[in-house]
Amino acid sequence: MKKIITSDKAPAPIGPYNQAILAGNTLYVSGQIPFDAASGNLINGSIEEETHQVMKNLRFILEEAGMDFSSVVKCSIFIKNMDDFGKINEAYGSYFGDDAPARETVEVARLPKDVNVEISCIAVN
Template structure:
C-alpha cells in the first residue's frame, strides 16, 4: 500500500507536527480543521455559522488537493465546544452533503486549538 502526504496551500498550514492529510492506498485521512484563514492566519469566528463554513472550506481545499470532493467523504468527526451550537453547526455542515451524507459523530469537548468553537476531521475514499 502506498502512502503520501497531501498538502493544499489553500488550507492553513498545520500548527503542530502533523500533515493536513495522508493518502493511504485509496483512503484519505484529513486532520482536524479549524476556521483559520490560509492567507492571513487569522481566525474566522465572528459567529458559529461563519466559523463552520470556514472549517468546511479548509476541508474542501484539502480534499481537492487529493483530487476528491465532499462526495468522497465516508466519515466525519465533529468536535464542538458547546452542544448548544449543534443545530447551527449541523445546518451549515449539511449544506456540503446534498445526498448520501457520511457517517459522523459529534462530541462536545472542553477546549479546542486556539480556543475555537468547532473542529472537523474527515475520512474520504478514492474509489
C-alpha cells in the same frame, strides 16, 4: 503506500502532523479549524461562519487529493458548546446532499486556538 497531501489554501499544521495522508485510495484529513489561510486570520464570527470556514479548509485539502465532499465517508465534529449543534449541523449539512457521510459529534472542553468547532474527515477515491 502513503502520500502526504498538503494544500497551501488550508491552514498549515501547528504541530507534528500533516493536513492529510493518502493511504491507498483512502484520505485521512486532520481536524480543521476556522482559520483562513489566505488572510492569516482566525474566523471568530458566528458559529455558522466558523463552520463554513472549516468546511472550506476541508474542501481545499480534498481537492488537493483529487476528491470532493462526495468522496467523504466519515466525519468527526468536535464542538465547544453542544447548544451550537443545530447551527453547526445546518452549515455542515449544506456541503452534502442525500449522500451524507457517517459521523459523530462530540462536545469538548477546549480546542486548538480556543476555537468553537473542529472537523476531521475520511474520504475514499
